[in-house]
Amino acid sequence: MxxxxxxxxxxxxxxxxxxxxxxxxxxxxxxxxxxxxxxxxxxxxxxxxxxxxxxxxxxxxxxxAKKIFDIINNTNYKFSKRAKENGELYGSIKPVELSKAISSAKKIEIKPSQIDVGKEIKKIGTYEIRINLHAEIQGKIHIEVVKEEEKPKT
The missing domain is CATH 3.40.5.10 (Ribosomal protein L9, N-terminal domain)
Structure with a gap:
């Protein structure tokens, strides 16, 4: 066609x-x-x-897109997630969650479809995520996934 x-x-x-x-x-x-x-x-x-x-x-x-790029490019975000002893997360971090984090922190709207995670984020560590703002403009954000502190059982 x-x-x-x-x-x-x-x-x-x-x-x-x-x-x-x-x-x-x-x-x-x-x-x-x-x-x-x-x-x-x-x-x-x-x-x-x-x-x-x-x-x-x-x-x-x-x-x-350039204005948004100037705001979010090379920014850092931290996610606290439940994880196993070997560092694997229970679940994963998806573009929807990243979109909400960016929107709440920077007061701009990024659609989950604009976020290119690559492989799913299923382990503790630092990751570089590409954001497709326009056909010619791509930004990068850095996220750090840390193990959530466990609450003491009472």
Whole structure:
């Protein structure tokens, strides 16, 4: 399936590019969320006419992402979790939890889908997490996972 992109998408293309994607990705993600139009003569003409406004919108998004980048890049967060003796956590730290921690600490909204954890965080230690703020802007945060102090049984 060929689509015309309405925004810059990492590893896919720039605004106005005609790219070939799998049908499911095109229909269920790109077209559904307004990131692309199905490629046809009419849609290509529409995108070419709207290209200037789309580029302006993209610049605004990039500017907002840069502001967020300046706030959160290279910040440190500490998580206290229950863990076994060997350092394995009971459960794991997921992007939703990281998103809530950033939002409460910095008063900005980061969607869990923007957080790239890589492998699941299942052990005590320090980790570097990548935050995808824009197709061209990625920030990093550092998290430290420590063992939660056990409460004495009374």
């Amino acid at each position: 060929e689509v015309v992109l309405l925004e810059n998408i990492k590893n896919l293309g720039q605004i106005g590019d005609i790219v070939k994607v799998r049908r499911g990705h095109g229909r269920n993600f790109l077209i559904k969320y307004g990131k692309a139009l199905k490629a046809s003569k009419e849609s290509i003409d529409i995108v070419n006419k709207k290209k200037y406004t789309l580029n302006q919108k993209n610049l605004e998004l990039k500017k907002d």
